[in-house]
Amino acid sequence: GTVLVTGGTGALGALTARHLVARGSRDLLLLSRGGPDAPGAGELLSELRAAGAHAEVVACDITDAEALAEAVRGRRITSVFHVAGVLDDGVATTLTPDRVRAVLAAKATAARLLHELLPDVEEFVLYSSVSAALGTPGQGNYAAANAYLDALARHRHTRGLPALSLAWGPWDVGAGMTGALTDADRERAARSGLPLTTAGTGTALLDAAMAGADPAVLPGAVDVTGFTGREEVPHLLRGLVRGPRRAAASPAGEVSFAGRLRALPAGERALMVLERVRAEAAAVLGFPTADAVEKDRPFKELGFDSLTAVELRNRLGAVTGVRLPATLVFDHPTPEALAERLGAELVPPEPGAADALTAGLDALEASPDALSPGDRSRLRVRLSALLARWADDQAGQDPDGTEDQDADLAAATEEDIFALIDSELESP
Incomplete structure (x- = not known):
């Protein structure tokens, strides 16, 4: 029979297709919005065919029931690998219904259509995300979409239908949904507790999960130290990870950041807060020193996105002991403005x-x-x-x-x- 791979020309879809052929699959249908014109599609087809497989790339909007039905008409689909997905990161307060809908459609709507259209397949594999299981900053819409995949897999399992949902962490497989990764990105992923999954490790984990009986698994490594001290510890890790240690509860003899700040003359406090903001921003972005973080340059121009903005919020909250909003960097868009806000929180002006x-x-x-x-x-x-x-x-x-x-x-x-x-x- 034919193996159907959605998102088949993307980095992760192409990796999956190559691995399936290496495992012995000989007939592949790769669906993507761009179809044969998608970047790298021609090279991928040549590679798969050279390996002895019959492979075809078809342009298809998998969120459209009629288009999906037309793409599979006349084919005996025996396996489904739903890899496709769309990212549109942002803190919850900035998400619009359209932004949520687009992310849900690529994952959840497409999965439901595949479930309804192909009831008799022998394998039904869904590429979910660790965001649904552990939560990742700035990905509320993506977490919801992938939580649906996990639930669908369990639903199928209870009905005796084949199902496997894989809650992948971040991958290091070149350009794709996450784009090309830098060394700073890799270091940040390691600090977050979710180290990147390489191609070799990922395909080995895929094989192991498919050989098991669980309908929903989280393949990959999780470094619990990356979750220590967070404001919110994921439910799955609460038995393994200590809760946050706020700066206000410093051990005896240790002076908190706020205490050191209050001990300074009033004229020196603003500089101390600003230097700490610049240092934490540099650490988040992977800069060797804070010199690269100009005090009046917008965080967006420095390279911050919704995920790194939340990481900076978490770091500053741990340092200062102040509970800060997820929109902190968006509300105070430069290091100088953010430092002014923190200074007012830590040392409120005395009333006149x-x-x-x-x-x-x-x-x-x-x-x-x-x-x-x-x-x-x-x-x-x-x-x-x-x-x-x-x-x-x-x-x-x-x-x-x-x-x-x-x-x-x-x-x-x-x-x-x-x-x-x-x-x-x-x-x-």
Whole structure:
């Protein structure tokens, strides 16, 4: 029979096709959007045919039921390898329905159509993702799409149908959905706890999984130390990984980052925070020093994407002990802006006289009946005199009177403030 491979001309699909032929498959149907015109399709066909296989590449939108039915019409499909997928990473708050829909379609919709269209196949292999099992920053839509594949495999298994869902981690197989990888990408993957899977390791894991009986597996290595200290530890690893150690809970004798910051003169604090932001950004991007991270250059221009942005958020959160939003880098797009935000979180500005008086006003306004009629009368007289003086002082000063108003408010006594509140509450 014929082996059907979706995404057959992509890096992972082509690797799978070559491996299937090496295992003895002799009739392959490779589906892709680009078909024979896809980059590398001609070379792949020549290679497969030279190895003794009959292979054909067909252009097909696998999310379209009619197009998919037409592509397989007249063929005896005995095996399905659903490799195709689309990435559109972004933190959840930036995802639109269209962005979610496109990612779901390539994985989930296509898998459902294959399940319905080819009920009698002997092998039904789905290339899922570790994002569905462990979660990967910035891939909420992709995680949901692949969780569907895992569920579909279990559904088929309970019905006695062949099924295998493989929750792959990141691959190192050249250009593909993840693009060409740099050394910095490989180092970052290793730090994340999900080292890259090479072609040889991946195909060996594929064979082992297909020889087993489990409908859903996570092939590959997981380095649990990469998950230590994360704000959220994946459910599957909670028995193996320690929870986060916040900077606020530093061991005895160890001064936290915030403590060291507060000990500095006010004029030196901003520089300390900025240098730490630059250092952490350089570490995330794989730069040897922080010199390459200019303080006023946007993170996007430096090479940050949604995944590295979340990694920077995690690193800064671990250092500072502050719970930071996933959109931190998007909300504060330069190292300087981000450092300013962190500095305000770690060492809030001390309230001035006006802030303290305003707090008193708020408290009295919230409880207008706290004053007796006699107190209200006395305070009203006092405030009336104060207001008259403020009005006289304002005349001839700056046009909007803001400077004198601020100065008088700072000098006002508590009795002055009480009288002001009393007057406001009783005015019609």
